[in-house]
Each structure stands twice: as C-alpha cells, then as structure tokens.
Amino acid sequence: MSDILSDIEDFINNFNSNNDTDFAIDTIRVKFSKQHKLDSLKELGKWSKLKKNSNILNKLKRRLNDDEVTSVYRLETHDIYYYNMQEPPKYRNAMMVIFGIKQYHQAPPPKQLITKILSTLKNISNIDICFDVGIKPNLNKLKDIFDLTQYISKDGIFTDTYYINKTDIPMLKKITIYNKAFKNNLGFDLWRFEAKISIPNYRYLALPLNEFKSITDIAKATND
DNA sequence: TTACTAGCATGTAGCCTGGC
DNA sequence: GCCAGGCTACATGCTAGTAA
Structure with missing residues (x-):
C-alpha cells in the first residue's frame, strides 16, 4: 500500500505549484473500528485516557459537537487523539484526530508517526x-x-x-x-x-x- | 484467505447513597 | 469524612457471519 499522507501531500503540493498558492494539511481524521486496530495502535506508544474535567477534553468536545464522544485517549504528549463514539455498534468505532500539523508556535506531531498511524488504519475520513x-x-x-x-x-x-x-x-x-x-x-x-x-x-x-x-x-x- | 462487522457476554470504572 | 455496596455507563474479548 502506498503512503496515504504522501499521496495527499503530493496532491496538494502539485496544486500549489500549478496555482501559485500555499495550501497545507492541518488536521487529519480517521474513523476506525477498534476491534482490529487498537493492538497495532498501542504498539506506537502510550495512550492515556484524558480525565473527565481536563481542559483538553473540554476543548475537544467543543470541536466535536456531532459525534457523541464518550472518552478520549491521547498518544503521549502529541496532538494525536482518538475518541470513542457512541454510535452503534456501541463502543466499537472510534475517531482518530491528528491536530496541528501546520503550526507556528509549536512543533507538529512527527510525520513518521502520522504515517505509521495512517498505514495502520488504512483509511482517511476527512482533513x-x-x-x-x-x-x-x-x-x-x-x-x-x-x-x-x-x-x-x-x-x-x-x-x-x-x-x-x-x-x-x-x-x-x-x-x-x-x-x-x-x-x-x-x-x-x-x-x-x-x-x-x-x-x-x-x-x-x-x-x-x-x-x-x-x-x-x-x-x-x-x-x- | 484475510479483513471487517456485529451480537452477546463479561469485565472495569465512576458515581451515588447509606451506614458508621 | 470515609468506606462499602449497588448501579450504570463504558469498554473489550470471543465468536460467527460476511465481504473483498
């Protein structure tokens, strides 16, 4: 399988070259079934459950008004999260969210890590x-x-x-x-x-x- | 053959309440 | 205030069936 992130970046960079503009990816979201992916994701690092009243969780929930979030997990200290969704089949599906890929005030999540996550999930829902x-x-x-x-x-x-x-x-x-x-x-x-x-x-x-x-x-x- | 979906059963965590 | 027990929501393991 080709590298999903590179494919999309190539698509955008090609458009940028032909149109004298500077579009970039900032956020990637991937809906996935935890049943067969979670073990592979856990091999990439430590996922911590966000505390119920944490600022990050509240911030995420404000941005995720449509998706009936139950709990959110963060990959170490990166802006990489997945949240469990209540939609049926209950607790089976989750949404991976990779934030802040284009930032000025802090480093983005490591590209190698994003590539590994996408090659594990083998999909991309929206960007x-x-x-x-x-x-x-x-x-x-x-x-x-x-x-x-x-x-x-x-x-x-x-x-x-x-x-x-x-x-x-x-x-x-x-x-x-x-x-x-x-x-x-x-x-x-x-x-x-x-x-x-x-x-x-x-x-x-x-x-x-x-x-x-x-x-x-x-x-x-x-x-x- | 492999990947994925879905149902059922069961384990876990958090919250609430009552007794001390 | 502290703790135990009960309840409920959340989460996952196992398994069978289906799709690619």
Missing part, C-alpha cells in the same frame, strides 16, 4: 486544509456570497472567528476563518482559512481545492 494570510480577510466580500456566522463566546463576546457552515460545494463541508495570530499569541499578523473536506475514498483523491482557492481569492480582495 482540514489551511491557508494563511498576513492581513485580515475581506469578510464583507464573503458575506455577499455566503452565510458567514461570527462565533460568539460563552461570555457573549464576538470573537475573531467566522464560519461558513454551508458551502454548496461537494466534499467541502465547512470553512472556518479566524485570527491565528491572536489564538496562538504569535506576535505577527496572521489569519487562517480552514476548509473541512470529507474524503469518501482516498484511493481516488479529488479534493475541491480549486473551489477553496476561489473562496480565499475573494477574501484576499482589498478591503473597501
């Missing part, structure tokens, strides 16, 4: 592809075309995070636009576009990168 820009995007242009929702924190504060929850583009489930510099305390201006893209069959890769680029191009237009 987040990101695109970073040094100035605030033109959100008004996007509002003209999409239903742009601003995220309001629990305290009722309007944040620098915006969602396009419905794109009408096949496989492109959602786009998040947020102030990356503020979020990670970077010390320089940086905004991030993040596209959640489902992958029905990784053997026949057809990522909607042209469509995502059209959206980032609109938002890169000069602010009026």
Whole structure:
C-alpha cells in the first residue's frame, strides 16, 4: 500500500505549484473500528485516557459537537487523539484526530508517526486544509456570497472567528476563518482559512481545492 | 484467505447513597 | 469524612457471519 499522507501531500503540493498558492494539511481524521486496530495502535506508544474535567477534553468536545464522544485517549504528549463514539455498534468505532500539523508556535506531531498511524488504519475520513494570510480577510466580500456566522463566546463576546457552515460545494463541508495570530499569541499578523473536506475514498483523491482557492481569492480582495 | 462487522457476554470504572 | 455496596455507563474479548 502506498503512503496515504504522501499521496495527499503530493496532491496538494502539485496544486500549489500549478496555482501559485500555499495550501497545507492541518488536521487529519480517521474513523476506525477498534476491534482490529487498537493492538497495532498501542504498539506506537502510550495512550492515556484524558480525565473527565481536563481542559483538553473540554476543548475537544467543543470541536466535536456531532459525534457523541464518550472518552478520549491521547498518544503521549502529541496532538494525536482518538475518541470513542457512541454510535452503534456501541463502543466499537472510534475517531482518530491528528491536530496541528501546520503550526507556528509549536512543533507538529512527527510525520513518521502520522504515517505509521495512517498505514495502520488504512483509511482517511476527512482533513482540514489551511491557508494563511498576513492581513485580515475581506469578510464583507464573503458575506455577499455566503452565510458567514461570527462565533460568539460563552461570555457573549464576538470573537475573531467566522464560519461558513454551508458551502454548496461537494466534499467541502465547512470553512472556518479566524485570527491565528491572536489564538496562538504569535506576535505577527496572521489569519487562517480552514476548509473541512470529507474524503469518501482516498484511493481516488479529488479534493475541491480549486473551489477553496476561489473562496480565499475573494477574501484576499482589498478591503473597501 | 484475510479483513471487517456485529451480537452477546463479561469485565472495569465512576458515581451515588447509606451506614458508621 | 470515609468506606462499602449497588448501579450504570463504558469498554473489550470471543465468536460467527460476511465481504473483498
């Protein structure tokens, strides 16, 4: 079997070369059956169950509102987790989540480890592809075309995070636009576009990168 | 043949309650 | 407050059947 991660990276890099852009993978998610994979995953390192009130678990649950999370396990100190899902057959399925592959404030999870996990699970369910820009995007242009929702924190504060929850583009489930510099305390201006893209069959890769680029191009237009 | 799915049985962990 | 017991939710082992 070929290397799934390299295949996707090659696909994206090829698109970047032909379109003068700089898309990158930020998050990989893989739904898997624990029944035959868990033993192999445990050989890769120590998985620790996150405590019920841990900050990381609460943060994960905020991001995973659709999936009925029961418990979450973390691979050592990496941003690599799997969480058990309640959907039937109960406790059989889990979702592997590999975060922070494109980061500025900390090292990403080791590529060799990601490759091993993907070759063990032999699948990939969806990925987040990101695109970073040094100035605030033109959100008004996007509002003209999409239903742009601003995220309001629990305290009722309007944040620098915006969602396009419905794109009408096949496989492109959602786009998040947020102030990356503020979020990670970077010390320089940086905004991030993040596209959640489902992958029905990784053997026949057809990522909607042209469509995502059209959206980032609109938002890169000069602010009026 | 191998990989995967699903049902049943059983083990484990966490929470709650009552007695001391 | 502490501990034991009971209950429930969570998790996994075993096995049989199915698909690739």
